[in-house]
């Protein structure tokens with residue numbers, strides 16, 4: 298397959314963020330002409346970009362996607378766009394108007410400007426949130442989105458449909474990737490489910506028994522961030538358009554099992570303590586069917602939960618050490 302990245306100019310919106318920074322690290326060896334980043338640092342950091350920030354191929358724009366003139370400056374002349382900038386699910390719930398401006402309006406401007414400037418393809422970061430509590434496990438892409446109850450999931454589905462309509466109306470090529478539960482070094486340490494891993498790591502470090510609210514039976518499909526970045530590169534390189542793909546690890550892991558893995562990789566003999574659940578999670582299960590991505594993108598998750606948790610632990614303990622020194 299020809300290397301489409303070589304000699305290309307690529308925009309990564311949200312490139313200072315968790316997943317975006319890994320996508321950039323995987324693009325660089327493929328010899329792009331230029332990588333343009335736009336990020337307002339609402340969540341992303343310069344620290345996430347430290348391996349490439351001074352690379353001459355990188356053009357970093359600290360700014361807001363809602364600034365349409367800046368967005369146009371970033372899109373004009375680009376061949377490919379990874380559209381990753383977004384608010385987190387909790388931030389959308391806390392302030393739907395901001396959610397609207399960032400997730401819907403700015404995504405609309407991205408689509409408009411990509412048509413105007415003849416961008417060859419957009420890789421859109423969608424989410425397993427589009428399913429809400431899915432109908433089938435493992436969940437194929439054909440499951441419907443009507444069980445979703447979140448603004449965030451609604452916005453992601455709208456984004457997918459927007460790009461679909463722009464393909465139909467204007468021929469704009471795109472691929473949407475529905476990530477399941479992303480984790481790994483640089484992840485958000487106070488996100489909706491990620492904070493539980495971090496709280497448990499704090500307990501392990503301090504020798505306190507980790508707490509589980511409820512019976513720990515809620516399941517997720519934890520997918521390592523480098524596997525997600527691989528899927529993004531594959532989505533750009535493959536001759537595939539107008540498709541949405543699940544990107545997961547294909548392992549259904551309960552919170553109780555997750556804690557077991559964290560304790561194991563840390564050689565800890567601590568026991569979980571169970572507490573009454575204080576909120577009801579309407580999404581009690583997640584498990585991806587990635588056979589479509591396997592077939593059309595040659596995607597295969599390669600990092601086991603145990604290996605990923607080792608890397609997460611090493612990163613987090615190093616981060617705390619630096620912060621406390």
Ligand SMILES: NC(=O)c1ccc[n+]([C@@H]2O[C@H](COP(=O)([O-])OP(=O)(O)OC[C@H]3O[C@@H](n4cnc5c(N)ncnc54)[C@H](O)[C@@H]3O)[C@@H](O)[C@H]2O)c1
Pocket residue numbers: 310311312313314315316317335336337338339340341342360361362363380381382383384385399422423424425475476477478479480485
């Ligand atoms: N992390 C996950 O588990 C997960 C799961 C499913 C989908 N996704 C999606 O993947 C993408 C990347 O997620 P992530 O985990 O790297 O999140 P992240 O928050 O680390 O990265 C998003 C980046 O976008 C930037 N940003 C937000 N609003 C902006 C704005 N108005 N202008 C400019 N920059 C802005 C943030 O500063 C951040 O650096 C997002 O679209 C997210 O919705 C993530």
